[in-house]
Amino acid sequence: MKVLVDNQRCEAHGQCWMVDEEFFPLDDDGYSALPAGGVDVAPEMEDTARRGVDACPLQALRIE
Template sequence: MRIGVNSEVCEAHGQCSVVDMDLFPLDDDGYSALGPDATVPEGEEDVAKIGVESCPVRALSVLEEE
């Protein structure tokens, strides 16, 4: 599973990081430091989905597997 953040949409609410600080890191200004394409470690898929859904501006997304 892969997830990503649209940095142009992120408003630094930080709700994703509250779900899992390691999976959804923030930069020094509180914006997502996830990047546009990150692999979710095996076994963390459910947490990743919760983190993606927690974003109030929908800046995070689950990416299609190829």
């Protein structure tokens, strides 16, 4: 499982960050700071990843 961000959609609402600030880091302007290639999700973090993706009001995050 991997979490990817579409930086064109992200508008810095920070809802993913509110789910888990370490897994969903933000840059200095409040936009997602996930790497361009996405983040591999450890099995114990899958629930957190899903909740963070679901929290995005603009669907800028997705699971692959």
